[in-house]
Amino acid sequence: MLSMAQKILVLKHVDELSVAKIYAVITAIFGFIIGLFAAFVGSISAGFLGAAIGVAAIIVFPIMFGVMGFIIGIVGAFLYNIVAERVGGVRVVLG
Secondary structure (H helix, E strand, O other): OOOOOOEEEEEOOOOHHHHHHHHHHHHHHHHHHHHHHHHHHHHHHHHHHHHHHHHHHHHHHHHHHHHHHHHHHHHHHHHHHHHHHHHOOEEEEEO
16 A cells, blocks of 8 residues: 555656666676686586686676677667557556
């Protein structure tokens, strides 16, 4: 139940670029964690070559995940704007 101090707003539009940047950072962090895991597993299972591949994964995974997160974020925000325009946005309660 809402109190008098709370306010309901409807999110009808999001800025695609700002959503894409947030998605990119979050997925890049996730990629870094997966890269660390890959480096750990590679160094245990395959010795020096596995460790070298693992170090490459620490560098490549965050970049790859970040780029994919940016693309998914921009497409997702674009689709949200189209759908929210037609059926209404997400209700947000502030306060």
